[in-house]
Amino acid sequence: MIAFLFRRLLQGVAILVTVATVTFVLIHAAPGEPFAGQLDDVRFTPAQQAELRRQRGLDQPLATQYVRYMGRLARGDLDVSLAQQRPVRTILAEALPRTLLLMSAALFGGFALGILVGALQAARAGSWADRVAGRITVALAALPDFWLALTLLLLFSVRLRWFPVSGMVDPTMHEYLSPLGRLRDVAWHLALPATTMALIFAAVVARYQRQALLDVLPDDFVRSARAKGVSERGVVLRHALRNALLPTITLFGMALPALVGGSLFVEFIFAWPGMGRAAVEALSARDYPVVLGTTLVSSALVVVGSIVADLLAAAADPRLRRG
Amino acid sequence: MADTPVVASLAIPALPTPASSLSSTPFSRLLHLMWRERSGRWALLFLALLVAAALAAPWLAPFDPARPLDPGAGAAGPSLSHWFGTDLTSRDVLSRMLYGSRVSLAVAALAALLASIVGLLYGGVAGFAGGRTDGAMMRLIDALLAIPRILLLLTVLALWGTVNVRALILLIGLTGWFSVARLARAEASALREREFVLAARALGAAPWRVFVRYVLPHATGPVLVAATIAIGQVVVLEAGLSYLGYGVPQPTPTWGNIIRDGRETIASTWWLTVFPGLALVGTALAVNTVADRLRAALNPRQLHAP
Numbered sequence: 001m002i003a004f005l006f007r008r009l010l011q012g013v014a015i016l017v018t019v020a021t022v023t024f025v026l027i028h029a030a031p032g033e034p035f036a037g038q039l040d041d042v043r044f045t046p047a048q049q050a051e052l053r054r055q056r057g058l059d060q061p062l063a064t065q066y067v068r069y070m071g072r073l074a075r076g077d078l079d080v081s082l083a084q085q086r087p088v089r090t091i092l093a094e095a096l097p098r099t100l101l102l103m104s105a106a107l108f109g110g111f112a113l114g115i116l117v118g119a120l121q122a123a124r125a126g127s128w129a130d131r132v133a134g135r136i137t138v139a140l141a142a143l144p145d146f147w148l149a150l151t152l153l154l155l156f157s158v159r160l161r162w163f164p165v166s167g168m169v170d171p172t173m174h175e176y177l178s179p180l181g182r183l184r185d186v187a188w189h190l191a192l193p194a195t196t197m198a199l200i201f202a203a204v205v206a207r208y209q210r211q212a213l214l215d216v217l218p219d220d221f222v223r224s225a226r227a228k229g230v231s232e233r234g235v236v237l238r239h240a241l242r243n244a245l246l247p248t249i250t251l252f253g254m255a256l257p258a259l260v261g262g263s264l265f266v267e268f269i270f271a272w273p274g275m276g277r278a279a280v281e282a283l284s285a286r287d288y289p290v291v292l293g294t295t296l297v298s299s300a301l302v303v304v305g306s307i308v309a310d311l312l313a314a315a316a317d318p319r320l321r322r323g
Numbered sequence: 324m325a326d327t328p329v330v331a332s333l334a335i336p337a338l339p340t341p342a343s344s345l346s347s348t349p350f351s352r353l354l355h356l357m358w359r360e361r362s363g364r365w366a367l368l369f370l371a372l373l374v375a376a377a378l379a380a381p382w383l384a385p386f387d388p389a390r391p392l393d394p395g396a397g398a399a400g401p402s403l404s405h406w407f408g409t410d411l412t413s414r415d416v417l418s419r420m421l422y423g424s425r426v427s428l429a430v431a432a433l434a435a436l437l438a439s440i441v442g443l444l445y446g447g448v449a450g451f452a453g454g455r456t457d458g459a460m461m462r463l464i465d466a467l468l469a470i471p472r473i474l475l476l477l478t479v480l481a482l483w484g485t486v487n488v489r490a491l492i493l494l495i496g497l498t499g500w501f502s503v504a505r506l507a508r509a510e511a512s513a514l515r516e517r518e519f520v521l522a523a524r525a526l527g528a529a530p531w532r533v534f535v536r537y538v539l540p541h542a543t544g545p546v547l548v549a550a551t552i553a554i555g556q557v558v559v560l561e562a563g564l565s566y567l568g569y570g571v572p573q574p575t576p577t578w579g580n581i582i583r584d585g586r587e588t589i590a591s592t593w594w595l596t597v598f599p600g601l602a603l604v605g606t607a608l609a610v611n612t613v614a615d616r617l618r619a620a621l622n623p624r625q626l627h628a629p
Binding site: 011014015016018019022023026027030031138139141142143144145146147150151153154158257258260261264265268279280282283284286287288291292294295298299302303306 | 462463465466467468469470471472473474475477478479480481482483484555559562563566567568569582586589590593596597600603604607608611612
């Protein structure tokens with residue numbers, strides 16, 4: 001297990017180095033030179049421009065610049081935001097926990113609902129309810145995340161006024177609430193953005209879970225359980241589900257890039273102050289160090305997530321540890 | 324290459340792999356297989372109607388999509404004269420959606436085509452080459468797939484600045500081929516050891532000829548499914564980018580741009596969000612269903628999978 005973990009970590013580092021290299025190539029392949037917006041400023045004299053270029057290290061050969069760039073990233077230095085004049089690391093350190101809160105709520109809700117629906121469908125495969133649930137999950141999985149976010153916002157925040165329209169806390173009252181009240185305030189703001197992401201993810205999970213269950217139901221151990229006299233519900237929920245969870249765990253790793261991408265739209269629409277919103281705002285300010293930092297941190301998140309998924313899968317199925 | 328005609332005349336089995344070969348499944352047979360299921364029928368009908376509506380937009384659209392009908396009137400909800408209402412500058416939403424479908428569908432089709440070609444070539448070469456070349460090429464794909472696509476696109480857009488439609492198609496296509504490449508690589512890698520490929524090589528055909536004549540055509544089946552899925556993804560992606568204001572430049576109508584037009588006034592102009600959104604959902608659903616049916620048709624063993 002340790003060797004397996006070590007191998008996966010090494011692969012993860014290799015992937016991140018490649019991602020960083022890709023971003024370096026993108027910066028230097030872009031038309032004009034990096035920081036063109038700053039350097040082209042007419043208020044700078046040619047001498048000042050040369051000085052800025054020297055400070056940024058842009059006068060060095062590309063290979064030197066690459067080594068410095070990778071060195072900076074290795075130390076966790078993500079450059080300074082052009083618009084906010086603060087280190088990108090500070091900006092993302094504020095935003096990342098909020099994105100993680102949103103994503104874990106969405107993942108938890110998505111898995112819980114998806115596994116439940118998938119299991120119920122498999123227990124009554126071919127029935128009227130199974131077919132209707134199948135239609136619904138296919139349609140939900142096809143929904144554009146930004147459109148579902150807008151629709152839920154329109155329905156539950158604007159029309160019914162059940163949930164707040166934007167933000168993470170109540171802008172005026174939050175300060176004066178008790179600790180428990182603050183928690184409720186955040187949960188109340190979290191409900192709609194998390195539900196948006198959870199619904200789409202649950203649809204994908206349900207489809208996987210149903211198929212995975214139907215794949216193991218003909219197995220011998222299921223027949224033994226039936227022969228022992230376990231009820232049909234017990235067979236599905238207690239015996240088959242445990243063995244059918246593996247594909248769903250793998251799904252967690254595979255779905256992460258899409259979830260991170262989806263959180264960008266959801267955060268933007270509900271004004272959730274996380275990484276995705278920071279990226280979109282930075283984009284409109286042409287603040288590309290922040291966009292770049294978000295991309296790097298999101299990719300790291302995906303890599304770490306896929307390692308966690310592999311470890312979970314290996315814990316669930318010893319055969320995978322050798323692979 | 325004096326001996327290539329020999330290789331060609333040995334023109335390998337008529338039905339090498341019913342499982343994955345497209346050449347053995349004529350287009351009409353594919354259509355027939357998809358038509359057999361009710362869901363496939365609905366999806367094909369929907370897409371056919373959509374494409375017809377997009378092509379006939381100039382004749383179908385009741386109003387000029389760019390002209391404010393009643394300057395100063397503002398947005399109006401759905402009515403008998405404007406089925407889907409009008410937007411904030413008093414333009415007919417139905418007409419804009421009809422014209423918008425041309426842009427949305429064209430961007431999706433071209434970007435998906437580009438992604439499929441690049442992915443098929445890259446993956447095909449990797450799988451066919453095998454060994455270290457394959458390993459190195461696929462590690463790059465692993466890394467590129469770890470970057471969420473929307474962020475990769477936003478990074479490029481942040482660095483490049485605003486782009487026109489042609490550059491947008493290029494960008495979306497060039498950020499969409501990674502998963503296609505992985506699929507094509509798996510196919511090509513399996514084909515490498517097949518008898519008819521070995522035979523062609525043994526007869527002295529140059530590697531590139533074996534690749535173009537025998538490996539690529541057999542890898543197209545799965546890539547066709549991936550390309551169909553990609554079309555649905557790009558329709559949604561383009562709408563999302565346009566919604567954020569970084570997709571097709573305004574004032575060109577696309578479904579995403581219409582939704583963007585209504586984003587500030589969403590509380591009072593729901594029709595600007597709901598109708599283009601339903602077009603998006605319908606298209607994504609239909610395209611996914613077609614991809615599903617296509618997969619089943621190309622792989623008879625899975626025909627009865629859900």
